[in-house]
Amino acid sequence: MKTTVKPMKKVFIAGIGITKFGKHSEKTFRDLAIEAAMKAIDDAGITPKDITELYIGNFAQGMFEGQTHLAPTLYSDLGLKRNIKGVRVENACASGGFALYEAYRAIKAGYADVVLVLGVEKMTAQKTPVVTKILATAGDAIYELPTGITFPGYFALMTTAYFHEFGGSREDLAEIAIKNHYHASRNPYAQYPKQITSEDYFKAPMIAEPLGLYDCSPISDGAAAVVLMSEEYTKNNSSDGLVEVIGAGASVTNVALTERFKDITWLEATATSSEIAFKEAKIERNDVDVVELHDCFTIAEVIQLESLGFYRRGEAINAAVNGETYYDGKLPVNTDGGLKAKGHPIGATGVGMAVEIVKQLRGEAYNQVEGAEIGLMSNMGGSGASNVVVIFRRV
Amino acid sequence: MKTTVKPMKKVFIAGIGITKFGKHSEKTFRDLAIEAAMKAIDDAGITPKDITELYIGNFAQGMFEGQTHLAPTLYSDLGLKRNIKGVRVENACASGGFALYEAYRAIKAGYADVVLVLGVEKMTAQKTPVVTKILATAGDAIYELPTGITFPGYFALMTTAYFHEFGGSREDLAEIAIKNHYHASRNPYAQYPKQITSEDYFKAPMIAEPLGLYDCSPISDGAAAVVLMSEEYTKNNSSDGLVEVIGAGASVTNVALTERFKDITWLEATATSSEIAFKEAKIERNDVDVVELHDCFTIAEVIQLESLGFYRRGEAINAAVNGETYYDGKLPVNTDGGLKAKGHPIGATGVGMAVEIVKQLRGEAYNQVEGAEIGLMSNMGGSGASNVVVIFRRV
Numbered sequence: 001m002k003t004t005v006k007p008m009k010k011v012f013i014a015g016i017g018i019t020k021f022g023k024h025s026e027k028t029f030r031d032l033a034i035e036a037a038m039k040a041i042d043d044a045g046i047t048p049k050d051i052t053e054l055y056i057g058n059f060a061q062g063m064f065e066g067q068t069h070l071a072p073t074l075y076s077d078l079g080l081k082r083n084i085k086g087v088r089v090e091n092a093c094a095s096g097g098f099a100l101y102e103a104y105r106a107i108k109a110g111y112a113d114v115v116l117v118l119g120v121e122k123m124t125a126q127k128t129p130v131v132t133k134i135l136a137t138a139g140d141a142i143y144e145l146p147t148g149i150t151f152p153g154y155f156a157l158m159t160t161a162y163f164h165e166f167g168g169s170r171e172d173l174a175e176i177a178i179k180n181h182y183h184a185s186r187n188p189y190a191q192y193p194k195q196i197t198s199e200d201y202f203k204a205p206m207i208a209e210p211l212g213l214y215d216c217s218p219i220s221d222g223a224a225a226v227v228l229m230s231e232e233y234t235k236n237n238s239s240d241g242l243v244e245v246i247g248a249g250a251s252v253t254n255v256a257l258t259e260r261f262k263d264i265t266w267l268e269a270t271a272t273s274s275e276i277a278f279k280e281a282k283i284e285r286n287d288v289d290v291v292e293l294h295d296c297f298t299i300a301e302v303i304q305l306e307s308l309g310f311y312r313r314g315e316a317i318n319a320a321v322n323g324e325t326y327y328d329g330k331l332p333v334n335t336d337g338g339l340k341a342k343g344h345p346i347g348a349t350g351v352g353m354a355v356e357i358v359k360q361l362r363g364e365a366y367n368q369v370e371g372a373e374i375g376l377m378s379n380m381g382g383s384g385a386s387n388v389v390v391i392f393r394r395v
Numbered sequence: 396m397k398t399t400v401k402p403m404k405k406v407f408i409a410g411i412g413i414t415k416f417g418k419h420s421e422k423t424f425r426d427l428a429i430e431a432a433m434k435a436i437d438d439a440g441i442t443p444k445d446i447t448e449l450y451i452g453n454f455a456q457g458m459f460e461g462q463t464h465l466a467p468t469l470y471s472d473l474g475l476k477r478n479i480k481g482v483r484v485e486n487a488c489a490s491g492g493f494a495l496y497e498a499y500r501a502i503k504a505g506y507a508d509v510v511l512v513l514g515v516e517k518m519t520a521q522k523t524p525v526v527t528k529i530l531a532t533a534g535d536a537i538y539e540l541p542t543g544i545t546f547p548g549y550f551a552l553m554t555t556a557y558f559h560e561f562g563g564s565r566e567d568l569a570e571i572a573i574k575n576h577y578h579a580s581r582n583p584y585a586q587y588p589k590q591i592t593s594e595d596y597f598k599a600p601m602i603a604e605p606l607g608l609y610d611c612s613p614i615s616d617g618a619a620a621v622v623l624m625s626e627e628y629t630k631n632n633s634s635d636g637l638v639e640v641i642g643a644g645a646s647v648t649n650v651a652l653t654e655r656f657k658d659i660t661w662l663e664a665t666a667t668s669s670e671i672a673f674k675e676a677k678i679e680r681n682d683v684d685v686v687e688l689h690d691c692f693t694i695a696e697v698i699q700l701e702s703l704g705f706y707r708r709g710e711a712i713n714a715a716v717n718g719e720t721y722y723d724g725k726l727p728v729n730t731d732g733g734l735k736a737k738g739h740p741i742g743a744t745g746v747g748m749a750v751e752i753v754k755q756l757r758g759e760a761y762n763q764v765e766g767a768e769i770g771l772m773s774n775m776g777g778s779g780a781s782n783v784v785v786i787f788r789r790v
């Protein structure tokens with residue numbers, strides 16, 4: 001059955017804010033969240049009292065720092081006006097993207113005119129083995145985790161399957177890491193703003209064969225925020241640098257890798273979300289000027305690009321090798337350094353992607369894509385069981 | 396600024412399902428969730444493949460059983476159709492209510508026609524001291540928890556303040572526990588389906604002065620589910636027992652008890668949510684025939700009733716004493732036994748309230764309120780920092 005009432009408001013991003021991603025030993029997640037939120041609020045030219053809904057993207061702060069119930073917690077810290085709605089949204093590593101998606105729908109439907117979306121995670125409060133265990137809860141705790149698998153293992157399996165099916169090698173993956181570190185080297189907000197060489201890549205320890213250290217995104221602390229506005233509200237405010245959200249899609253699929261509908265080198269939720277988003281945006285893949293996608297591991301950049309429809313299956317493995325995904329290439333990808341080199345504070349990641357796309361469309365990025373008009377972000381949860389795709393256009 | 400586009404679809408509850416609340420040693424949260432969901436799906440006269448969006452209300456299964464990313468996890472277990480949207484919503488003890496609220500808005504706006512809302516928590520997988528610690532994360536981890544306070548402590552403070560301000564005594568609170576246990580004694584799905592006496596109440600150990608064991612809701616496992624439908628969809632399906640959602644409100648306030656805008660015997664988020672819900676429903680307090688509210692502690696039933704506007708401040712303490720809140724009284728409250736005696740599996744609680752209201756409006760409740768046409772639920776998070784109110788009408 002088809003829906004007959006079409007929501008009809010236009011939705012804009014009027015403000016963006018982000019912290020440096022990395023290890024913030026002396027800050028709690030609340031400090032990071034406040035920093036990003038206040039930057040976004042200032043950037044939007046409003047005050048905290050103008051916000052009427054609050055969506056928090058956060059994966060597991062209860063486990064990282066003993067704080068759940070984040071909407072009222074951050075409501076308190078930000079001094080928002082009385083009696084607004086706030087809620088936390090969680091879909092593993094796609095928590096930030098889903099928070100953005102829900103907020104987008106709220107404005108589009110006319111429920112709110114000014115919404116703050118705040119993604120945050122402080123992970124380094126726990127030691128690495130504990131963090132790995134917390135992250136593993138995003139897999140299937142009954143059917144997968146008892147085997148001992150954690151996330152590098154999932155993506156190692158996907159890599160091996162990809163190499164087997166389509167070819168490709170660690171040499172190709174190295175080029176993705178080198179590209180993303182090159183982008184990060186020019187972004188002071190990145191966790192690892194430094195270039196790496198092929199030698200660095202191959203000398204680094206193996207994590208889960210065939211993925212080495214430089215194939216893996218790091219453990220990070222950080223926050224990112226965007227202020228969304230309805231069209232009417234932007235007209236009554238002198239907001240500069242508006243970017244329109246022209247399409248969005250979100251979907252889930254089976255959580256366990258063994259239960260995917262296609263083979264494990266295909267991300268069904270990513271593909272579905274992108275179909276929905278492109279249909280709504282009424283544009284084609286080749287209209288997109290810049291992409292932020294979920295490279296939690298180098299192989300993820302490859303299969304995201306293919307599942308999003310930018311490359312045929314088996315072909316994205318050569319994208320970085322051929323220089324196509326550099327900021328000055330034909331399809332710039334992860335111009336901020338990506339999860340690999342910018343960092344991956346789980347709940348902040350999806351919102352941080354939106355921040356980078358807005359910077360690009362405003363012409364304010366560190367690795368500026370010349371004349372960028374349309375940008376796309378793809379934020380994935382777990383080993384691909386959830387995904388959000390959002391498409392943005394310069395106003 | 397006021398919103399100009401009004402969402403316009405009517406929203407109905409077409410199916411309900413609930414498990415027994417209690418200790419389910421041999422079931423995981425997934426078993427419980429499937430049981431409640433399949434009951435609701437059957438009750439709605441649909442199949443899992445008809446559902447197009449999934450909202451999960453869950454507080455902390457990552458901490459209780461090592462599973463986050465619940466939307467795809469339960470998507471897998473339920474065999475839902477490919478490519479639907481699913482997300483988990485968390486606002487502490489109001490997680491279920493907020494999931495319901497977001498789902499309601501999705502249908503109202505025309506984003507979906509058939510939505511499954513599934514609240515679940517399996518708490519007994521951890522020992523009581525650990526559960527207490529997990530629950531405490533819903534308070535303020537920086538400004539409150541270092542004092543050593545946990546939830547019985549918060550509500551003990553509120554009780555003491557209430558007694559000081561308005562009078563009242565443990566004798567009055569005892570009558571609330573006795574009433575809710577009486578209701579539960581006739582509900583086989585309740586965790587404690589047995590009556591208690593005043594003697595039981597006073598002989599029980601003190602937990603946090605002046606709150607004793609029988610003032611406190613228990614640690615529970617359980618799940619509850621509802622299927623929401625758009626009006627168009629109900630017309631194309633032979634759903635019996637439809638109940639319309641005629642109003643809903645949700646809000647947050649400062650998380651720490653010390654930072655509340657009024658004194659601590661007033662629940663601002665509860666009051667705000669109810670104002671919004673009543674305005675939308677276009678009815679008055681005295682139109683309500685039956686109420687499900689958040690009695691995590693006996694005192695909470697009192698201050699919820701006052702903050703919801705059913706009693707003047709200082710007067711709800713006598714409601715149970717006077718027999719007014721029994722199922723055959725003038726304002727029946729917690730006819731299923733309430734959190735106190737039915738149980739309080741955190742994420743399931745808000746959805747379970749909706750299940751009971753629907754039963755009442757269908758005339759199928761264990762403690763049936765004669766001729767009930769309009770019901771209200773109020774689901775609170777933490778010590779009152781978040782709240783959802785939903786109003787339902789018999790069709």
